[in-house]
Amino acid sequence: MSKHETQIRARKRNFIIALSLLLITNILMALTLSLLAKKDLREQIDQRMLDISNTAAYMLNGDELKYLQKEDEGTEPYTRALETLRAFQDNINLDYIYGIRAEADGSFTFTIDPAVEDPGEFGSPIVSTEALRSAANGIAAVDKKAYSDAWGRFYSAYSPVFDSDGKVSGIVGVDFNAEWYNGKLNNHKLISVIILIASLIVGIAVSFVIMSQYRKHLKATLKEIEQLDYTTQRISDSMTQSAIKKLDFLPNSERDLLKTLANGEENKQSYNDEYEEITSNIHSVCNKLNKYIKYMDSNMYRDALTNAMNxxxxxxxxxxxxxxxxxxxxxxxxxxxxxxxxxxxxxxxxxxxxxxxxxxxxxxxxxxxxxxxxxxxxxxxxxxxxxxxxxxxxxxxxxxxxxxxxxxxxxxxxxxxxxxxxxxxxxxxxxxxxxxxxxxxxxxxxxxxxxxxxxxxxx
Structure with a gap:
């Protein structure tokens, strides 16, 4: 295989490696951003649900709510609570909003349900969740997992209603359809996938353009470094000849040995690609420049002929x-x-x-x-x-x-x-x-x- 073919193969290998790293980086970044955005979106949805349940709970009268019974339907306190919940049911995008009471045995039952069709019956049991139990203890919460009941599958937010003594007198529950909730998250996931694919396509295209431009600059840089290497080699040769001139005063046996050491040996190498060649040339130039600097430092105060102080x-x-x-x-x-x-x-x-x-x-x-x-x-x-x-x-x-x-x-x-x-x-x-x-x-x-x-x- 010729040197040119070796360099072409090496360039292709390096390009594939660079492109692969770019793709992997894009995928990891897209996945990371997608997960972070999904987490943020979920927190926004949960906060919206809590805002609704907290607002409704704040508007209810806890002192009246704790004494309401099924027989109180039609009374003024009952009607006020019902109308408050119905205003949320009719004007805000949610599935259900209703009142809940924590029973002495740790179970939960419906109180007031403003739903027009198939409302929850006052005193009928309701599915207990971790978020509901948190609200019974005075801390509003949102379900982390969907639950199913007779009305469907939901994510719910629960907020406590406090009486004048600061005790939990009831709970407001707000239901959001699980399909709607998951649909919001899935739409975000689809958008993330589309963005990832688009970024990969753009990344690949940009990579080809950058690599093409980079190769042009690389070749130009290589020519400049070769010229610099040639110049520094001339400086090195001039210094070597100057040193050898002084060695001419020594006997032949010592002179020949020192000339060999001064001249060094030529070391011609073949390189696999431009990167290796540039690195080698830069290293060579630096060595020659260091040699030149040392030569200048050592000869600044030295006599050219005798090497005594000048x-x-x-x-x-x-x-x-x-x-x-x-x-x-x-x-x-x-x-x-x-x-x-x-x-x-x-x-x-x-x-x-x-x-x-x-x-x-x-x-x-x-x-x-x-x-x-x-x-x-x-x-x-x-x-x-x-x-x-x-x-x-x-x-x-x-x-x-x-x-x-x-x-x-x-x-x-x-x-x-x-x-x-x-x-x-x-x-x-x-x-x-x-x-x-x-x-x-x-x-x-x-x-x-x-x-x-x-x-x-x-x-």
Whole structure:
């Protein structure tokens, strides 16, 4: 299978997975919203039923209602209660409204029923439900389940009627046909299903459009990242070549190994899809940029040829030393170094052997005095600034440096021998007002050493 076919198959697989997730999410969201809406609708219907039963119960006279009997039909209290319930029966969308009495044995019976056809007979038993028992205890409630009796199947709301003493003297019951109640909920369910189907269709269509647009942007992004990767690769190559240039001063055995490490190995990969390719390219670009940043940070204060600290670093250091001299009593020493015979070598053999000598001079100086203490300040001149070092310390460092130079020359690693004039001076509070005064004496000591070198050479 070719790489292109693999990418096409991977794109189709990813699209199907994304579409499936979209469909599942839509279904779950629709079901969740449907359940929440159904719960809310049921609460609204129940509240409407309670509002009707509570209003009717409030309008009845509890003191009169508790004494009414079947024989009181036609009396003024009976008629008032009947007309109140009939007003609700005739003007509000409900099936039945009627009065109920809780008997001493825990059963319930009809009192006043305003129904024109087949009303409940006063004193006849009525089906007991949890909501009805709640109303008998003074708390209005609605049936959670439909119940059946001789008049049909209903959901009912029940509200207590209180007398002047705050006691339950009767109950108002309101019936709503179970088919009407369930029909309201089923209509909502049907609407939810229609909305779900519509949302799925729209979702699928939008998914195709989005994926099509996304692929276009993805391809454009991939081209931009490839260009960025190419640019960062050029930066990386430039840094590598700059580093390798310094490695050219080393012996062949060390040079070849370090060149291999500097160049690295090419790692060509094949990708299953654009996503994997973009991720890999971004990772590659980030690595190269991090390498570039580290390179810039490390070379901001480094000399390009010798990798010793450069003039900018040197200026920062002496500025700090002068501040320390003003504010405290620092302990530091300054070593001054200058290559012997470099002008003659450059004149006779060219600048490359001279560069080679300066490179190794800096390397030996850093080995002895420390990588961050050696500064190339001009041409073949180097300065070592050593904090907390005394004259005795500097003499030991100079002896060690002489041994390093002799060992290097004996190794015959390069064609020309290395010779360095050197001198040092130590800061003394009573003699030096600033860093420059310390440096001048160190330089004079180096020049004396250089003059002696040439006298011995001439002799």
């Amino acid at each position: 003039k900018a670093a040197y200026r920062n250091t002496i500025r700090q030393l002068d501040e320390d001299i003003k504010n405290e009593q620092p302990v530091f020493s300054v070593g001054f170094f200058d290559l012997n015979g470099l002008e003659n070598i450059n004149a006779r053999y060219g600048f490359e052997p001279g560069d080679e000598l300066m490179f190794h001079s800096a390397r030996l100086l850093k080995n002895v005095f420390g990588n961050d203490n050696v500064y190339r300040v001009a041409g073949d001149e180097f300065i070592a600034i050593m904090r907390d070092k005394t004259a005795l310390d500097m003499e030991e460092y100079f002896d060690e440096f002489d041994k390093e130079v002799n060992s290097f020359n004996e190794s015959k690693k390069i064609a020309h021998s290395l010779s360095i004039a050197k001198g040092f001076n130590v800061y003394k509070k009573d003699m030096h007002e600033n860093y420059r005064q310390v440096l001048i004496t160190a330089r004079e000591n180096m020049q004396n050493d250089k003059a002696e070198y040439y006298r011995n050479k001439k002799a």
